[in-house]
Amino acid sequence: MPPRLLRYSELDLAAWDACVAEAREVVPYACSWWLQATTGRWEASVEVEAGTGRYLSVLPLPTKWRLRGREVYQPAFTQQLGLLTLPESQFSDVLLHLRQLPKRYAHFYTQLNDQTPLPSALLPLTGQTRTTYHLPLHPEYAALHAGYTADYRRRLRQNNELPLPLTVSPASSVDEMLVLFKQYTGEVAGLKNRHYQQLRALFAALQHHNQALPLEVRAPETGELLAAALFVRFRTRLIYLFAAASPAGKKVAAPLLLLDYVIQRHAGTPSLVLDFEGGMIKSIARFFANFGATPVPYAALSFTQRPWYLQWIR
Template identity: 50%
Template sequence: MLRLLQFSDLDLTRWDACVAASPGALPYVQAWWLAATAGRWAAVVELGPLGEYRSLLPLPCKWRPWGRVAYQPLFTQQLGLVLTADSQHRDLQEYLALAAKSVARFYQQLPPAALPLPALPVGFVLAERLTCLLDLGTPYAAIYKTYLTGCRRRLRNNQALAQPLLVQQGNDLEALIALFLTYRGEAHTGLRPGHYHLLRRLFAALQSREMAELREVRHPATGELLAGALFVRHAGGLIYLFAATSPAGRAASAPILLIDDAVRRHAGQLGQVFDFEGGSIPAIGRFFANFGATPVPYPTLTLTQPPWFLRWMRP
């Protein structure tokens, strides 16, 4: 039986058990991740005979003047359907049809494994975005050979310096956020001050689960922060969640050093994938291609319905 449950009706213990029983479930659908990035959320849930959750579709929602909106939270690349072996409802269309009854607008990004999608309910529009993925199942030396020539040259040039730049463990997320604000900021990204509170909350949740890897590159003489990145280590691999660099860091190839360091530390783990969380912007896709990453499409679903008062007034 499928039911649309509001946050107050969700049993998060059963939620966690459902996610744990879903092979390959991404960390974005974990209750603690959603709590950090969305706060509250609804879901279409398949209930078993004992009330257990056999499958679910997370629905982070917020209210707007035109009605309820299901949205994709920041720092959450993909959501989508979470299935277990006991699920009797495996057609995404069923979940979407139920979700559409409660929202005026819907937007959600699904994992690449969701493609190809089945027929969609009336009104839903399918589009695709790109992320770049790198298989970490082979040794570092083999992956390094797939790096583009210019990338390998920059790594060699750094090693040839009298004081090469080094990647080290970081412990100050605020320094990384400050670097991002200085050289990117709201004008380029649309991120407002309140959005960084979500990142801080997510970082704390990741740290408490030993899933956060904060890495940085500093100038060897001055200690100036040239670049930094927050990676998420999870059961399926590594996620490149948040990063920033200064013009000096970019000129010194600090972002290349950060990613190469991550590949070096995690290579040789069968079944592990490095998700760069980007690729739709051509320049970013080309940068990730330096490391042998492959562009992979993932679907987005959009639904826009008339405002609630117009739907209520229909004969």
Template identity: 55%
Template structure:
């Protein structure tokens, strides 16, 4: 007697899962199986930046996560708000080869019924976004990318002439400025807050807690690179920067420089040193994480970086 046929596999379906219902082991497996997933969707990053979050998840027959859309939320008087966590440039839809639900609109339809309002930035690969359901709208944001595939000297040839000249002049000084590893993020934050008030940034000192958590979490995983430049005679902190490594390259997450540091070209030295350490890695990029402000965009472009648009969804 022939054995009965195996039952047909159940189709994958989308579910809205609150944080208490998320399986973070399955989450990490889904992200790891997603080609080109942005680093910000990793569970450890979201835990540091948002604490708790919900998600629209595509569940397979065995309960595995075949795709997911992270959904950090906050409670407000008028209802639940989907938001973009601080120090988290992009989130968006994470797809794996096993996914059967590949249309972003299907995920957004669930979010629309869960949130009173919503804002989320997606990776560049999400552009363009056809068929968005109302009331979602899309706007363009700008960052800059520098390919780290070429060798250091080749990349430096792509710098603006003035940048190459300033690097050469610093090298010729009797006591040149140098970049060194650091381990005190609070010192860098204090420098930043000394000239960037809440009026400029819209952020209070408490809003930098996620940055401290990200620094600690990335450092514990060997992914954080904190660098600083001090005055060679006085030891005064002139500038510093926090970089985060990920599979696709390097993120320029946070930086600060005093007026004296900017005048001496310390931010230029910090980025040149990072580029030099990571050059010669095909397929890797340095994401400058910004550039919408013209002056900042010009600064990044002078390293040979190219502008990259990414979408921001909201309703």
């Protein structure tokens, strides 16, 4: 059965999440509860199996109204979406789903996942090639540690030699982390109050599904929060979703300790990949690369209402 455009009220969320959980593409951002926390409601192009009602492929389309009309957009805390498919899908080409969309969006922007090949017919609509950084975690920690830059290995060694070394511990909530981020980074990052509310809702959902790993580093003498991060474990992905650090925390390499902790804890896990979820800013890309991570591209599609692009696709 060809894909159909479904409104949020028409979606079978149980079938949706079953498809996301089994899809060839590992994309936690496409889980219904993730989208509910970050966008509330969404439309989607869905391939439904006749007779069973199973969803064989889904293309999430978060939408909102603007003065110029209805838009598809990329929600906050949602690095990638794109097409997710089961092996039985007959429509595993994202172009076949886009062909089903009516001329209903004044503007369209979506970031595909890094596991979806981009059809050549869509290249004129690619807003840009974006980059994230991946580090496969199947090697043992000693091998991964050897892949760090010499400076990172030195700073970790120096911390371990302190009378009171900094340590990483689980965090009970994200509230202090958000305060820290808002104080030192929030204005530059452009986050509004609604974004912090979305992240709190997402954290609650991640906790409910046992996928949240919130961590922190505190000053041993004072208990001051120096750095914190929220990691997400979903199938074969470990995602560095959100982080904050004070100037004092950066000075003592607290963010480095957080990442080294999760790498050490998950080292030797077959098929697991740490997605640093970023790399478009050079200084941040360099920080990730210093752990031995490598760049991975993914595409962003963007177009504004004009003669529907399928008129020139042959």
